[in-house]
Amino acid sequence: MTDTTEKAALGAAAGAAAAPVPAPAPRRARLWHGATPWLFLLAPLALLIVFTYAPIANMVAYSFTDWDGVSPELRYTGAENYAELFTRSELFEVFWVSGYYLAASVVQIVAALYFATILSFNVRFRNFFKGVLFFPYLINGVAIGFVFLYFFQDGGTLDSVLSLFGVETDRAWLGTPTSANTSLAAVSVWRYLGLNFVLFLGAIQSIPGELYEAAELDGANRWHQFRHIIAPGIKPVLSLTVILSISGSLSVFEIPYIMTGGATGTETFVIQTVKLAFQFNKTGLASAAAVVLLLIVLAVTWVQRRLAPDDKVDLV
Numbered sequence: 676m677t678d679t680t681e682k683a684a685l686g687a688a689a690g691a692a693a694a695p696v697p698a699p700a701p702r703r704a705r706l707w708h709g710a711t712p713w714l715f716l717l718a719p720l721a722l723l724i725v726f727t728y729a730p731i732a733n734m735v736a737y738s739f740t741d742w743d744g745v746s747p748e749l750r751y752t753g754a755e756n757y758a759e760l761f762t763r764s765e766l767f768e769v770f771w772v773s774g775y776y777l778a779a780s781v782v783q784i785v786a787a788l789y790f791a792t793i794l795s796f797n798v799r800f801r802n803f804f805k806g807v808l809f810f811p812y813l814i815n816g817v818a819i820g821f822v823f824l825y826f827f828q829d830g831g832t833l834d835s836v837l838s839l840f841g842v843e844t845d846r847a848w849l850g851t852p853t854s855a856n857t858s859l860a861a862v863s864v865w866r867y868l869g870l871n872f873v874l875f876l877g878a879i880q881s882i883p884g885e886l887y888e889a890a891e892l893d894g895a896n897r898w899h900q901f902r903h904i905i906a907p908g909i910k911p912v913l914s915l916t917v918i919l920s921i922s923g924s925l926s927v928f929e930i931p932y933i934m935t936g937g938a939t940g941t942e943t944f945v946i947q948t949v950k951l952a953f954q955f956n957k958t959g960l961a962s963a964a965a966v967v968l969l970l971i972v973l974a975v976t977w978v979q980r981r982l983a984p985d986d987k988v989d990l991v
Contacts, residue, residue: 731969737962744958756963766964769944772856772931773924779860780920787868787916791875792901805876812869820933823862827934852940859931859941866930867923871916878909918979922972944968 738756740749760766790808794801811819826832827848837844849855882904890900928945931937937946944964952961 787871809869816929
């Protein structure tokens with residue numbers, strides 16, 4: 676029995692040794708195989724470079740000149756634009772307006788998280804409510820600005836609705852800095868609530884359903900499920916929405932520009948930058964302001980990532 680086994684093993688080894696060894700793939704084929712992913716990335720990388728990085732490089736270059744946006748000649752001025760920018764405090768006072776939008780972002784995130792949590796469970800007409808919440812984000816920002824311009828005007832839609840409930844008001848909703856900025860911030864909440872809602876809803880629905888079933892068997896209610904399952908599971912998405920909200924609060928432009936044009940104390944840093952470039956023909960100074968805003972957003976993002984890193988969460 677042993678001799679037979681040894682002969683079989685020797686025969687198998689001899690057959691394996693006699694089997695032809697596959698030849699290595701040609702060098703050209705290996706190179707082509709390694710270059711295939713880059714071929715798929717060629718088009719998006721080209722678009723990213725042409726429409727993102729190249730304009731940023733030009734903006735940085737313009738920030739060291741006194742270009743007026745029209746003249747074909749550029750005169751290098753060094754860091755004069757940055758010196759003027761940091762010595763004129765009124766250019767940075769507009770950042771106080773961003774505080775309204777930052778406070779509105781907190782309301783927006785809380786509301787989006789609440790609706791996403793509620794509609795992630797089995798609720799009647801939940802698909803209808805999902806569409807209602809996400810629909811404002813699909814509307815063009817210019818159209819939203821004009822709609823709410825008539826909504827907040829004297830004797831407009833808001834005053835008419837309040838009069839139906841017996842509330843008479845002669846308030847100019849866009850007439851004072853506080854009421855105007857509060858109104859504009861409320862419009863931004865209405866518009867961007869759907870984006871955060873979809874992000875939260877997708878993150879919640881990616882959590883395995885077995886966790887909810889196990890929690891219900893253990894007697895956990897909805898609050899316990901949110902606290903111990905949903906909140907840890909959506910931490911990376913929550914961190915992303917915080918970054919988007921902070922950067923968006925610092926770079927608000929569309930809605931206040933359409934509704935007030937920056938008047939009544941509603942001018943933001945971006946509106947001010949646009950006016951410097953196209954109204955006062957100080958493209959070099961405006962480019963320096965844009966570079967500073969970019970650096971501020973990057974710094975805030977870096978600090979936020981350091982304070983709340985995206986640690987991997989294991990819910991199982």
